[in-house]
Amino acid sequence: MLVRKTLGALAVTGLLAFAGAAAAADKIKIGVSYPTPTHAWAAGMNWHAEQAEKRLEKLYPDVDLILVNSPDPGAQASALEDLVSVHQIDALVVLPFESEPLTDPVLNVKKSGAWITVVDRGLSQPGIEDLYVAGNNPELGRVSAQYMKGRLKDGDNIVVLRGIPTVIDNERFDAFMTEIEGSGINVLDHKHANWNRDDGFEVMQDFLSRFPDIDAVWAQDDDIAIGVVAALKQAGRDGNGMFVVGGAGMKEIIKGIMDGDELIPVDVLYPPAMIATAMDATVSAFKSNGPVAGRYILGATLITRENAESYYFPESPF
Amino acid sequence: MMTASENAGVKPAKRWSVDLKTLGPALALLLLCIIGFLLNPAFVSEGNLANLLTRSAFIGIIAVGATFVITAGGIDLSVGSMAAAISGVMIIVMNNAVDTLGTGIPTVLFGCGLAILLGIGAGWINGALTTKGKIEAFIVTLGTMGIYRSLVTYFADGGTLSLNFDIRGTYRPVYYDSFLGLPIPVWVFIGVAICGWLLLNRTAFGRYCTAIGSNEAVAKYSAINVDRVKTLTYIIQGLCVSFATIIYVPRLGSASASTGVLWELEAIAAVIIGGTVLKGGYGRIGGTILGALILTTIGNILNFTDMISNYLNGTMQGLIIIVAVLLQRSDWKLTKSNKE
Numbered sequence: 211m212l213v214r215k216t217l218g219a220l221a222v223t224g225l226l227a228f229a230g231a232a233a234a235a236d237k238i239k240i241g242v243s244y245p246t247p248t249h250a251w252a253a254g255m256n257w258h259a260e261q262a263e264k265r266l267e268k269l270y271p272d273v274d275l276i277l278v279n280s281p282d283p284g285a286q287a288s289a290l291e292d293l294v295s296v297h298q299i300d301a302l303v304v305l306p307f308e309s310e311p312l313t314d315p316v317l318n319v320k321k322s323g324a325w326i327t328v329v330d331r332g333l334s335q336p337g338i339e340d341l342y343v344a345g346n347n348p349e350l351g352r353v354s355a356q357y358m359k360g361r362l363k364d365g366d367n368i369v370v371l372r373g374i375p376t377v378i379d380n381e382r383f384d385a386f387m388t389e390i391e392g393s394g395i396n397v398l399d400h401k402h403a404n405w406n407r408d409d410g411f412e413v414m415q416d417f418l419s420r421f422p423d424i425d426a427v428w429a430q431d432d433d434i435a436i437g438v439v440a441a442l443k444q445a446g447r448d449g450n451g452m453f454v455v456g457g458a459g460m461k462e463i464i465k466g467i468m469d470g471d472e473l474i475p476v477d478v479l480y481p482p483a484m485i486a487t488a489m490d491a492t493v494s495a496f497k498s499n500g501p502v503a504g505r506y507i508l509g510a511t512l513i514t515r516e517n518a519e520s521y522y523f524p525e526s527p528f
Numbered sequence: 529m530m531t532a533s534e535n536a537g538v539k540p541a542k543r544w545s546v547d548l549k550t551l552g553p554a555l556a557l558l559l560l561c562i563i564g565f566l567l568n569p570a571f572v573s574e575g576n577l578a579n580l581l582t583r584s585a586f587i588g589i590i591a592v593g594a595t596f597v598i599t600a601g602g603i604d605l606s607v608g609s610m611a612a613a614i615s616g617v618m619i620i621v622m623n624n625a626v627d628t629l630g631t632g633i634p635t636v637l638f639g640c641g642l643a644i645l646l647g648i649g650a651g652w653i654n655g656a657l658t659t660k661g662k663i664e665a666f667i668v669t670l671g672t673m674g675i676y677r678s679l680v681t682y683f684a685d686g687g688t689l690s691l692n693f694d695i696r697g698t699y700r701p702v703y704y705d706s707f708l709g710l711p712i713p714v715w716v717f718i719g720v721a722i723c724g725w726l727l728l729n730r731t732a733f734g735r736y737c738t739a740i741g742s743n744e745a746v747a748k749y750s751a752i753n754v755d756r757v758k759t760l761t762y763i764i765q766g767l768c769v770s771f772a773t774i775i776y777v778p779r780l781g782s783a784s785a786s787t788g789v790l791w792e793l794e795a796i797a798a799v800i801i802g803g804t805v806l807k808g809g810y811g812r813i814g815g816t817i818l819g820a821l822i823l824t825t826i827g828n829i830l831n832f833t834d835m836i837s838n839y840l841n842g843t844m845q846g847l848i849i850i851v852a853v854l855l856q857r858s859d860w861k862l863t864k865s866n867k868e
Binding site: 420 | 583684688786831839
């Protein structure tokens with residue numbers, strides 16, 4: 211009895227699974243894989259991915275987007291395997307946790323015949339992806355430096371708070387330093403504040419004790435900028451035209467810019483919404499009548515009071 | 529017999545070495561301060577010293593609690609995540625209390641009271657699982673570390689929890705104001721340190737901690753309620769985390785998944801630099817406080833110089849920590865020569 215029941219149950223499940231597969235076969239299945247949020251920017255990315263999923267599935271009923279987030283590179287590699295074996299995806303949008311360990315897993319997805327879109331962090335082997343979507347790190351440094359040059363004069367002093375020692379941080383920092391060179395603006399020192407509010411606060415406190423004359427701060431990131439502003443206010447050195455330039459596009463900072471905040475007057479875009487851009491472009495690879503493959507590098511737009519509203523997402527956690 | 533004669537032989541040397549052991553961390557700190565001053569006289573400015581002391585308060589307060597746990601032979605890896613989770617819950621609850629309690633002192637007191645309850649509760653959970661559940665403290669607190677960290681990520685939806693702006697105005701002085709020339713967090717630090725010192729050195733409870741840490745079985749046969757004392761050390765640890773959180777939240781008025789990352793290791797490092805033995809049985813609150821000050825001073829000095837590559841900050845910190853501990857082991861030569 212029991213055996214028969216089990217067999218029956220198995221047969222039914224099998225049938226259902228087969229029916230499900232058959233029904234889904236005519237759908238375009240797109241897997242979207244990205245890291246589980248461990249900091250605010252990634253949380254923003256998750257939010258934008260979910261928004262894009264809702265919007266695109268409504269727009270194209272035959273498109274099925276499967277969102278998966280993973281807490282570490284190993285888990286992401288497993289998630290990619292599952293997307294191929296269980297879901298049999300037609301395309302993959304992937305924001306790799308780290309480039310090196312995920313290159314092979316993505317290559318395996320490619321071998322299954324799927325279209326590959328890589329977001330933000332590139333793979334360590336060229337030619338795997340059909341489409342590359344990313345923010346522009348060197349441009350972020352350059353745009354920040356150009357703004358500094360516009361506001362400051364020869365002999366003015368700035369300090370730089372960098373992120374976590376990584377390639378991204380180096381790209382931003384090197385481009386900034388190249389652009390600021392020869393402008394007569396002194397970069398007093400630069401320290402890592404790890405894209406973190408607390409570190410931003412502490413490093414800035416020390417810079418303020420060490421340098422009696424600072425005219426502006428390049429904080430590189432909005433979280434660091436919030437810590438910097440708290441330190442400036444504590445030391446009472448937030449007047450005299452002092453300003454801080456962050457980066458990324460955090461909603462609180464954008465709101466401040468819209469309201470005319472003098473301490474953080476601008477922001478440089480490095481949007482977590484780039485995952486949505488990548489999902490849009492991937493869907494259009496199946497839906498558009500134009501070519502889609504290639505590189506899609508987002509601009510590091512300078513967000514000012516005039517254009518801030520179009521970058522403000524009050525619902526997003528970032 | 530052998531041990532007795534050896535002890536007798538070591539005695540005069542031991543007294544001398546104990547002095548150095550106590551002085552070790554103090555000497556290391558003094559040395560660091562001199563280096564700091566030579567790098568830039570602004571190091572000893574009133575503002576910088578106030579910043580330094582205030583910053584040390586978080587790790588210092590947590591490390592006082594850790595001294596009890598470690599002295600009694602335990603370990604608590606969950607404190608950093610616990611601090612983040614308590615900050616998060618405090619912020620959510622205070623934001624929600626605005627409608628009923630307003631944005632004044634009652635809301636802040638409500639938040640602080642809740643933080644203390646949460647700290648005690650979290651400490652009790654760690655303690656009960658270790659003693660009643662008979663699970664290694666390392667495993668228990670490794671588990672709760674993961675739980676608290678993911679809870680704060682979940683509460684914040686992966687982003688950042690921010691305190692209501694008006695409450696922040698009321699609460700801000702707790703971090704930024706001074707009393708008799710010292711910032712409030714430093715007063716809290718001093719208070720916790722004095723209570724901790726009295727508790728460890730002048731009460732039966734303190735002696736029980738040391739006894740359990742050096743030999744749990746013997747302590748049990750000496751009619752010490754080992755489970756209760758051990759659980760209490762984790763509760764003290766939780767309470768210390770609450771105090772640290774209460775002075776941390778008004779600093780930036782926010783909590784996120786990156787709050788308190790690696791605080792557990794910093795607290796343990798402060799305890800060990802201060803001379804407490806990692807495997808238990810010997811604890812020093814005074815040393816722990818010096819240890820916390822040393823750790824903060826290293827970070828501060830590194831920000832005061834551009835001589836060392838940014839990438840080597842961790843190396844410098846590691847080296848100084850190891851040297852500070854080596855300084856305390858300056859009795860090793862004497863023991864060796866005595867053995868010969």
